Amino acid sequence: MSRALETELVNFEALARDGDKSRGNELARHVAMLFSLTSENCSEEQMEIYDSVLTRLASMVEEEARCFIAERLCKLRRAPEATIKTLASDTFKVAESILRHSTVLRDPDLVEIAREKGEEYQVAIATREVLSEIVTDVLIEEGGATVKRKVAENEGAAVSEVGLNRLMEAAREDEELQFAIGSRTDLAEQNILALVEIASERVRARLIEVDDTAGVSRLPQATRLAAQRMSNEYWLARYDFETATGRVAALARGEGLSEAVLRRFSAEDRFPEAVATFALICDIGLEEAKHWLVRLDTDPFLIVAKANEFSPMTVQALLKIGPWRHRLGNEARRDALERYESMKATTARRMLDQWQGRIAV
Secondary structure (H helix, E strand, O other), rough: OOOHHHHHHHOOHHHOOOOOOOOHHHHHHHEEEHHHHHHHHOOHHHHHHHHHHHHHHHOOOOHHHHHHHHHHHHOOOOOOOOHHHHHHOHHHHHHHHHHHHHHOOOHHHHHHHHOOOOOHHHHHHHHHEEEOOOHHHHHHHHHHHHHHHHHHOOOOOOOOHHHHHHHHHHHHOOHHHHHHHHHHOOHHHHHHHHHHHHHHHHHHHHHHHHHHHHHHHHHHHHHHHHHHHHHHHHHHOOOOHHHHHHHHHHHHOOOOOOHHHHHHHHHHHHHHHHHHHHHHHHHHHHHHHHHHHHOOHHHHHHHHHOOOOOOHHHHHHOOOOHHHHHHOOOHHHHHHHHHHHOOOOOHHHHHHHHHHOOOOO
C-alpha cells in the first residue's frame, strides 16, 4: 500500500493530537461518503487504502460517526472487507445495518458473530435477505425464541432438516413460532403434518385463515423469491469479482495457483476468489467461469474440472460454496459428484476443445 496516498487522505497524527473528536467524526463521514460514491470504480490498491483508512478512523471516532460509516457501506456490493468486519462486531447500534445488509460478510463471519454476540446481533443476522443452512443452524441452536421466530419467518433463510426439527421442538411451547413455521412456503408434506400435530387449536385456526384469505397475497412474494433464486444474475450481483480478481492475479505472480488454493478459498467461503482461481487454472474466461459456477446445470463446470483433472475433493468443495450453497441440495451435489467420477478426462478435454473452437465441430 502507498503510505503517501494514505497520508494524503487522512493525517492520523494530527487527529491523534486533537482532543476534540468532532474533526475526526466529520472526516470519517467525508471519507465514507467519498468511497460510497466511487466504490464501483475503485482499483484494488484504492480499495486497500480506503480499507486501512476507514478501519483506523473507526477506532478513533465516536459511535455516531461509526454509524454513519456503516450506513454508507452496508448496501454496497464492493466494500472494504476489514472495515465491514470491524463494524459488524461493533456496538449493536453500529453493527445492525451491516449485519442486516452487507453481502461482504461471509458465512464464517456470520457464524462467529452469531456465536459470540448477543440476541440483538442474532436477530439482525436472521433478517438478512439470504441465509444458508450453515448460518441458520447456528442461529437456531444459539438463539432464543425471538431469533428462532425471525429465522422461521424469513423466506430467504434456508433451513436444514436438523434446524427444522429444532424449530419444531421449540414450537411445542411457542404458538408464535408454530405460526411462523406454518407460514413458510418451503415445507414438505411430512413437515406440515408434524406441525399440525403440535400446533394449538388457535394456531391451526390462524393457519387455515391465512391459507384462505392471505395465501393469494403471499404468492407473489414466494414467486419473486423463487424467481430470484433461479436467476444467475441475482446471485452474481452479490459478489465483488473485481477486487477478487486482483487478489488472485497477485497470488498467481507470487506463490502461484493450485487445487490447494481453490480448496482454501472454498473453506473460507471466498466464492469470487475461487471463481477467479478456477478461471486462471483452467485457462477459461472469467465470465464463463462465473456463470458455470452458479448455474443449476453443473455439467459445464464438471467438464472443465475433469479436463483439468481436478480431484473429487476439490470438485466437492466447489459444489458447496457461493450460490451453489443455496441453490443445490445435497442430492444434486451427490449426483454431480457421481457424474464427475464416472467421466473420462479425455472425453472432457475433447468437449472443452470443441467449446473453445480449437478443433472443428
